Amino acid sequence: MIQQPExxxxxLPERRLSPTAQKSGHIAAMVLxxxxxxxxxxWRVPEFLVGTVIIPVLLFLMFGASVGGVLPQGTSVKALMxxxxxxxxxxxxxxxxxxxxxAAERGQGWLRLMRATPIPPWVYLIGxxxxxxxxxxxxxxxxxxxxxLSGVRLGLEVWAKAFFTLLLxxxxxSTLGFALGFLARPRAASTIANLVFLPLSFVSGFFFPxxxxxxxxxxxxxxxxxxxxxxxxxxxxGTASDVARFTAQPTGDALGHVLWLLGGFMLFGVLxxxxxxxxxxxxxx
Amino acid sequence: xxxIELHNxxxxxxxxxxxxxxxxxxEPGEVMAFLGPNGAGKTTAIGIMLxxxxxxxxxVRLFGQNPESPQVRGRVxxxxxxxxxxxxxxxxxxxxxxxxYYPYTLPVEEVLRRADLLEKRxxxxxxxxxxxxxxxxxxxxxxxxxxxIFLDEPTVAMDVEARRAFWEQVRGFxxxxxxxxxxxxxxxxxxxxxxxxxxxxxxxxxxxxxPAEIKSLVAAKxxxxxxxxxVTAASQYPGVERAERENGHLVVYSNTPEVFLERLFREGxxxxxxxxxxxxxxxxxxxxxx
Numbered sequence: 302m303i304q305q306p307e308x309x310x311x312x313l314p315e316r317r318l319s320p321t322a323q324k325s326g327h328i329a330a331m332v333l334x335x336x337x338x339x340x341x342x343x344w345r346v347p348e349f350l351v352g353t354v355i356i357p358v359l360l361f362l363m364f365g366a367s368v369g370g371v372l373p374q375g376t377s378v379k380a381l382m383x384x385x386x387x388x389x390x391x392x393x394x395x396x397x398x399x400x401x402x403x404a405a406e407r408g409q410g411w412l413r414l415m416r417a418t419p420i421p422p423w424v425y426l427i428g429x430x431x432x433x434x435x436x437x438x439x440x441x442x443x444x445x446x447x448x449x450l451s452g453v454r455l456g457l458e459v460w461a462k463a464f465f466t467l468l469l470x471x472x473x474x475s476t477l478g479f480a481l482g483f484l485a486r487p488r489a490a491s492t493i494a495n496l497v498f499l500p501l502s503f504v505s506g507f508f509f510p511x512x513x514x515x516x517x518x519x520x521x522x523x524x525x526x527x528x529x530x531x532x533x534x535x536x537x538x539g540t541a542s543d544v545a546r547f548t549a550q551p552t553g554d555a556l557g558h559v560l561w562l563l564g565g566f567m568l569f570g571v572l573x574x575x576x577x578x579x580x581x582x583x584x585x586x
Numbered sequence: 587x588x589x590i591e592l593h594n595x596x597x598x599x600x601x602x603x604x605x606x607x608x609x610x611x612x613e614p615g616e617v618m619a620f621l622g623p624n625g626a627g628k629t630t631a632i633g634i635m636l637x638x639x640x641x642x643x644x645x646v647r648l649f650g651q652n653p654e655s656p657q658v659r660g661r662v663x664x665x666x667x668x669x670x671x672x673x674x675x676x677x678x679x680x681x682x683x684x685x686x687y688y689p690y691t692l693p694v695e696e697v698l699r700r701a702d703l704l705e706k707r708x709x710x711x712x713x714x715x716x717x718x719x720x721x722x723x724x725x726x727x728x729x730x731x732x733x734x735i736f737l738d739e740p741t742v743a744m745d746v747e748a749r750r751a752f753w754e755q756v757r758g759f760x761x762x763x764x765x766x767x768x769x770x771x772x773x774x775x776x777x778x779x780x781x782x783x784x785x786x787x788x789x790x791x792x793x794x795x796x797p798a799e800i801k802s803l804v805a806a807k808x809x810x811x812x813x814x815x816x817v818t819a820a821s822q823y824p825g826v827e828r829a830e831r832e833n834g835h836l837v838v839y840s841n842t843p844e845v846f847l848e849r850l851f852r853e854g855x856x857x858x859x860x861x862x863x864x865x866x867x868x869x870x871x872x873x874x875x876x
Contacts, residue, residue: 411669419656
């Protein structure tokens with residue numbers, strides 16, 4: 302049997318506009334305003350600034366800035382440590398912004414209110430991406446400046462390569478955040494994010510070089526997407542053989558690490574979509 | 587064309603039947619009130635009309651279409667119970683942001699004036715009092731110049747004076763020819779603004795009529811006192827809808843208790859232990875269904 306497509310005639314009645322009504326709702330303006338609102342609303346929360354921007358640089362100053370030494374092919378250990386703490390900072394930002402904040406806004410009912418408006422859900426997500434990009438840039442600049450001041454010297458193109466590797470790579474953890482934001486209970490999300498991300502950072506060698514960690518940690522690391530992110534970041538600064546010494550692992554192919562990140566992105570993406578639909582289903586029930 | 591049409595809508599939450607067989611239609615320009623005690627199904631019904639909840643049975647149409655369609659959402663404004671908004675934005679920023687979401691918008695200045703928030707335009711949301719917050723939600727509900735707005739128990743955190751002022755603002759917006767559906771459990775609120783009242787009780791439409799018709803069924807005030815006046819005599823007094831005796835007290839239901847009391851005192855009846863209270867709707871509806 303051939304199914305007839307249902308013909309929907311849009312016969313909404315005339316609008317009853319107020320005399321002062323103005324045309325609005327251009328998608329570009331919507332996106333721009335949403336991004337502006339996200340950024341200015343978080344910029345004004347000092348705790349958020351401290352937690353995301355200040356803590357990574359503090360950790361670097363405490364544990365990385367005084368580390369000396371140069372690896373055989375000339376890579377500075379301090380530069381690699383700086384990259385580690387920068388990597389910690391931007392992934393932390395992505396997980397907490399996409400995870401913790403979405404969970405909180407879901408809990409408050411802000412998402413429910415938005416759902417009752419004509420705004421497409423992706424505009425909301427673009428706002429979050431803008432926030433992560435801007436604050437991620439801030440984190441990197443602050444950590445890089447601290448690196449520079451404590452004696453890290455790199456070529457301009459190396460700084461740039463490290464910067465973009467860090468920023469783009471961190472966005473691949475957005476879906477992990479989304480999954481957390483929609484699956485965790487709103488009040489628990491931040492705690493869960495910490496429980497997941499602190500061990501992940503440790504085992505991936507963001508806090509201490511992997512060559513200083515116990516062997517079982519070194520064996521575990523290659524199964525974590527954050528470790529592969531770290532590999533890409535360290536390799537943007539040091540030579541393959543130096544990075545291999547630093548991590549006590551063969552450095553491997555960049556493509557392999559990128560595939561790990563993409564795989565993680567997609568796996569958590571599936572979880573995030575599941576979480577989003579489950580949340581929506583619960584609301585609609 | 588009807589603005590809202592519900593046909594045999596029902597909603598179950600597990601064992602609980604939140605709505606059963608609710609049918610109603612709302613014409614353009616109507617101001618309709620959902621009146622009922624807590625748990626009557628008002629919020630569920632509004633959620634279904636907004637397309638935020640799926641009904642277990644029946645059909646919902648807004649402007650003849652599915653409430654979830656973007657064209658419908660573009661002409662509907664809403665004030666939900668307990669909707670958080672970003673705390674670190676100012677009132678004005680939030681109103682401007684919300685205006686962008688809709689195909690048409692009212693000037694921010696006008697919205698702030700209509701919601702009486704001009705003085706708070708630069709205040710952060712977290713600095714607003716409960717009543718100001720409710721007015722902000724009202725502002726968000728009208729900024730898209732919607733043809734239809736839903737207000738779910740909008741005055742719940744307000745004192746009497748704030749409530750009066752709030753309904754004044756709603757009336758101003760209704761005067762633009764807008765359709766409004768609000769819910770409340772204050773009987774006196776339906777009187778001041780609604781053109782039609784639907785009484786919901788335990789998920790069903792108990793009564794539907796003009797505010798005057800509903801008020802004759804359920805008087806707004808309950809007067810309780812000790813006196814020698816009989817129930818039969820009291821029933822004949824002006825302004826008395828109904829009288830009964832309960833635990834030795836005379837209980838009088840009235841929309842104008844002052845008229846009744848004035849006469850009572852003038853005639854020199856002995857009066858003791860007098861209280862005047864808003865009628866408990868739950869109790870009133872139980873009596874109506876009995």
